[in-house]
Amino acid sequence: MTDAKVTSIDVARLAGVSQSAVSRVFSGASASKSTIAKVRAAAAQLGYRPNSLARAMITGKSRIIGLVVAYLDNQFYPAAIERLGAALQERGYHILLMMAENSAEGVEQVIQDLMAYQVDGIITASVAMTSDLTERCAALGIPVVMFNRGQDGSGFSAITSANREGGAKVAEFLLAGAHQRIAHIAGWQGSSTGRDRTEGFVARLAEAGVTPVATIDGMYARDAAAEAARTIMAQDARPDAIFVGNDHMAFAVMDVLRGELGLSVPGDVSVVGYDDVPMAAWPAYDLTTLRQPINRMVEATVDTVLGQIEDPDRLPEKIEIAGPLIVRGSARIPEGWTR
Amino acid sequence: MTDAKVTSIDVARLAGVSQSAVSRVFSGASASKSTIAKVRAAAAQLGYRPNSLARAMITGKSRIIGLVVAYLDNQFYPAAIERLGAALQERGYHILLMMAENSAEGVEQVIQDLMAYQVDGIITASVAMTSDLTERCAALGIPVVMFNRGQDGSGFSAITSANREGGAKVAEFLLAGAHQRIAHIAGWQGSSTGRDRTEGFVARLAEAGVTPVATIDGMYARDAAAEAARTIMAQDARPDAIFVGNDHMAFAVMDVLRGELGLSVPGDVSVVGYDDVPMAAWPAYDLTTLRQPINRMVEATVDTVLGQIEDPDRLPEKIEIAGPLIVRGSARIPEGWTR
DNA sequence: CCCAATGTTGCACACGTATGCAAGTCACAA
DNA sequence: TTGTGACTTGCATACGTGTGCAACATTGGG
Incomplete structure (x- = not known):
C-alpha cells in the first residue's frame, strides 16, 4: 500500500499518536516501547520514510558532501570516488557529484551550487580553489578538504601522498639502476602535486650531482605527455630513463616509445610512473611506479571532513601519506632490489 | 560581507521590500524593474543564494537526479558519468551519486535512500532493479531510467546500444575473416546486455552454419575473463578468434594470450571487444571493438529522464542505439574491410 | 476626467520535520 | 496515602522558500 506521499502525520494518524511521537521514533529520541x-508498524504498513530534505531544513545538517571532480580519464579518480562513496555511505552521508573544468569561474559556479544545496562539507579532487572561495566556505562553516592536491595558505585541509619524498624515491631508484641520462615528464606544474614530485625528484638527483637531461610539463594529459616523449627522444642526448609525473601519462609515454619509436622498455628506456592505478599492474604495461596509498588517503579524507563537521573548531590539517615504490618490469631493476 | 546564513528575509529587509518580492525575483516570477x-543589489551585497532545499520542499522538485552505479573499474562507466554529469548540470540538475553492489538488498537500500532525498528521477548504470522496487518508484512518480542495461516488463525506461545487432556485426566480421574456430567469452549472462550480445552473435554464426567452439561467461570481470581465456586456450580445438563481451574483459584476455601464453594477436588469435572505451584505441591493445555510442546514449538517457519528469504521463521507453564496428589491429582484417 | 485593465506588492500560509516546554503518567519509597 | 522523581507525550513553533489572494499602483483609451 505505497501511497503517493506519506508523511509523519499520516503515520501518526494511523498509529494513533502525535506527529512528534513519530518524529522521535525515527530520530532516535526516547519513546516508550509501545x-x-x-x-x-504503521510506518511499515504505509511504507513511510522520513523526508531527508525536511529533516535537513530543521536540523541544519543535510548529511550531503559535495564532491568536485575535474575529469575521470585518469583511472586514479574513479577508484578514489568509488571508495569515497562507499566510506561516506557507510557513515550515513551521501555524495552530490559535480563536474568542474579546472578554471576559476568553473569552480566558483560549482561551489556556489553546492552551497545552495546546504552541503555539510566539500571534497575537491584534483581541483584547485581560489582562497577567496575557501574563505567564503569557512565563513559559512563548511569544511573543505582537497584530495590529492595541496595549496598554500592555511584555510583548508589537504590530503596528499608524500609527493616530495615520492619523487626522491624514484630518483634513488633510477640512480641505483645506473642510468646515465635521466629525463622527466612532469605532472602539471600548476598543481602542488606536480610541483612537489618534480622538486623531490630533482633535489635528490642534485644530491648525487645529476641534472635531468630534459624536463617537460606533461600537464597530466595524454597527448601532452606523448608529445613530450617525442620531443625528448628526438634530442641529442637521448635519455635512458624517464620519470613520468603520473601513471596516466606514463602509459602514453610507453605507447610512444614502443609503438611509434620501436624502442624496448626497459631495454632502451626505463619508465617510472606515479599513482599505481590498477592498470599499472596489467601485463601490457607492467609499470614500475610509486604507489599512492589510495585507501589510507580516502580514510584520512573522510575522517578529516567528517571530523570538521562534527567539531567546527577543529583546525584544518594537511596530511601527507607516504607510499612505497612498486617495482615492476618497465624500468631496469638495480642490483639488490627485488620486484 | 558574507554572513553566516543569509536568507531571503535578510535581503528583503535590506532592500526595503517583502520576502515574497525577493522570492519572485529569484524564481523568475514577474516583478518591477526597480x-x-x-x-x-541587496542580494549581491549580502552574498545571498536561495536555499535549494527549502525551495525543493515547497515546489516538490529537488532538481536532483539519483545515479546508482555498481563499480567503476570498467572505464566505460567513468566516461558515462562524466558526460551524464555535464549534461545534467547544463540543464540545471544535480547528481546524487550512490554506490551499490549489484545485489537485490544493496540496490533496495540505495533506492530507499534516494527516495528519502526526494530525487526527481533515478538513473541506474549497469544495475538491475527488482520489479517490486520499480513499481514503488512508479507509485511515487519517480521516473527510473536504466543506462546500458535493459529489463523485461514495461515499468521502466532503458537505454542501451543495439546489442543483438552488435553481436551479429561481430559475428559477420569474424566470419568474413575466415576464422575457423570461433570462441566466445560472454558478458555476464545475468544481464540483458550480456545475453543480447551473445544471442545476436550466436544467431548470426548459426545462419552461416557455424557453432562456437566454446562459450564461457566472463561475468564482466577481469579475473573471470582471464580464467576463461586460459580454459578456452587449453582445449583441443584451440580457437583462432575470440569475441569478448566487453573491452574491459578483452584487455584481460589479451594479457593472458600475449603475456602468459606467448601468442600473437591477431597472428594466432583474433580478439574483438565491445564498448570502444578510450583505452581500446591505445597502441598497447589497439582493440577491434563494437562501439557503444556513448554520447548519444547519454543524451537519450538525459532526455528520457527529464522528459518523464516534466510530463509524468509520458510512457517509459526502451531505446536502442546502434554503433559501428571499429576496426583496429587486434583481429585479422578481412579482404575489403578497412581500418 | 474616469473606468477598466494590467501589473505589482505584501500578507499569510504551506511544505514535512525536529524540538523546547508544559502537562501528564507511572512507579516507588516514605 | 502522598510526594517525588524519571519518563512520555502532545502542542506549538521554527527552518527558508514559493504562491494564491486581495489590495494597491499604473497606464491607456474613451
Whole structure:
C-alpha cells in the first residue's frame, strides 16, 4: 500500500499518536516501547520514510558532501570516488557529484551550487580553489578538504601522498639502476602535486650531482605527455630513463616509445610512473611506479571532513601519506632490489 | 560581507521590500524593474543564494537526479558519468551519486535512500532493479531510467546500444575473416546486455552454419575473463578468434594470450571487444571493438529522464542505439574491410 | 476626467520535520 | 496515602522558500 506521499502525520494518524511521537521514533529520541511498536508498524504498513530534505531544513545538517571532480580519464579518480562513496555511505552521508573544468569561474559556479544545496562539507579532487572561495566556505562553516592536491595558505585541509619524498624515491631508484641520462615528464606544474614530485625528484638527483637531461610539463594529459616523449627522444642526448609525473601519462609515454619509436622498455628506456592505478599492474604495461596509498588517503579524507563537521573548531590539517615504490618490469631493476 | 546564513528575509529587509518580492525575483516570477534592481543589489551585497532545499520542499522538485552505479573499474562507466554529469548540470540538475553492489538488498537500500532525498528521477548504470522496487518508484512518480542495461516488463525506461545487432556485426566480421574456430567469452549472462550480445552473435554464426567452439561467461570481470581465456586456450580445438563481451574483459584476455601464453594477436588469435572505451584505441591493445555510442546514449538517457519528469504521463521507453564496428589491429582484417 | 485593465506588492500560509516546554503518567519509597 | 522523581507525550513553533489572494499602483483609451 505505497501511497503517493506519506508523511509523519499520516503515520501518526494511523498509529494513533502525535506527529512528534513519530518524529522521535525515527530520530532516535526516547519513546516508550509501545509507542515505538505502534509507530514502526504503521510506518511499515504505509511504507513511510522520513523526508531527508525536511529533516535537513530543521536540523541544519543535510548529511550531503559535495564532491568536485575535474575529469575521470585518469583511472586514479574513479577508484578514489568509488571508495569515497562507499566510506561516506557507510557513515550515513551521501555524495552530490559535480563536474568542474579546472578554471576559476568553473569552480566558483560549482561551489556556489553546492552551497545552495546546504552541503555539510566539500571534497575537491584534483581541483584547485581560489582562497577567496575557501574563505567564503569557512565563513559559512563548511569544511573543505582537497584530495590529492595541496595549496598554500592555511584555510583548508589537504590530503596528499608524500609527493616530495615520492619523487626522491624514484630518483634513488633510477640512480641505483645506473642510468646515465635521466629525463622527466612532469605532472602539471600548476598543481602542488606536480610541483612537489618534480622538486623531490630533482633535489635528490642534485644530491648525487645529476641534472635531468630534459624536463617537460606533461600537464597530466595524454597527448601532452606523448608529445613530450617525442620531443625528448628526438634530442641529442637521448635519455635512458624517464620519470613520468603520473601513471596516466606514463602509459602514453610507453605507447610512444614502443609503438611509434620501436624502442624496448626497459631495454632502451626505463619508465617510472606515479599513482599505481590498477592498470599499472596489467601485463601490457607492467609499470614500475610509486604507489599512492589510495585507501589510507580516502580514510584520512573522510575522517578529516567528517571530523570538521562534527567539531567546527577543529583546525584544518594537511596530511601527507607516504607510499612505497612498486617495482615492476618497465624500468631496469638495480642490483639488490627485488620486484 | 558574507554572513553566516543569509536568507531571503535578510535581503528583503535590506532592500526595503517583502520576502515574497525577493522570492519572485529569484524564481523568475514577474516583478518591477526597480524591485528587481533593489533586490539584486541587496542580494549581491549580502552574498545571498536561495536555499535549494527549502525551495525543493515547497515546489516538490529537488532538481536532483539519483545515479546508482555498481563499480567503476570498467572505464566505460567513468566516461558515462562524466558526460551524464555535464549534461545534467547544463540543464540545471544535480547528481546524487550512490554506490551499490549489484545485489537485490544493496540496490533496495540505495533506492530507499534516494527516495528519502526526494530525487526527481533515478538513473541506474549497469544495475538491475527488482520489479517490486520499480513499481514503488512508479507509485511515487519517480521516473527510473536504466543506462546500458535493459529489463523485461514495461515499468521502466532503458537505454542501451543495439546489442543483438552488435553481436551479429561481430559475428559477420569474424566470419568474413575466415576464422575457423570461433570462441566466445560472454558478458555476464545475468544481464540483458550480456545475453543480447551473445544471442545476436550466436544467431548470426548459426545462419552461416557455424557453432562456437566454446562459450564461457566472463561475468564482466577481469579475473573471470582471464580464467576463461586460459580454459578456452587449453582445449583441443584451440580457437583462432575470440569475441569478448566487453573491452574491459578483452584487455584481460589479451594479457593472458600475449603475456602468459606467448601468442600473437591477431597472428594466432583474433580478439574483438565491445564498448570502444578510450583505452581500446591505445597502441598497447589497439582493440577491434563494437562501439557503444556513448554520447548519444547519454543524451537519450538525459532526455528520457527529464522528459518523464516534466510530463509524468509520458510512457517509459526502451531505446536502442546502434554503433559501428571499429576496426583496429587486434583481429585479422578481412579482404575489403578497412581500418 | 474616469473606468477598466494590467501589473505589482505584501500578507499569510504551506511544505514535512525536529524540538523546547508544559502537562501528564507511572512507579516507588516514605 | 502522598510526594517525588524519571519518563512520555502532545502542542506549538521554527527552518527558508514559493504562491494564491486581495489590495494597491499604473497606464491607456474613451
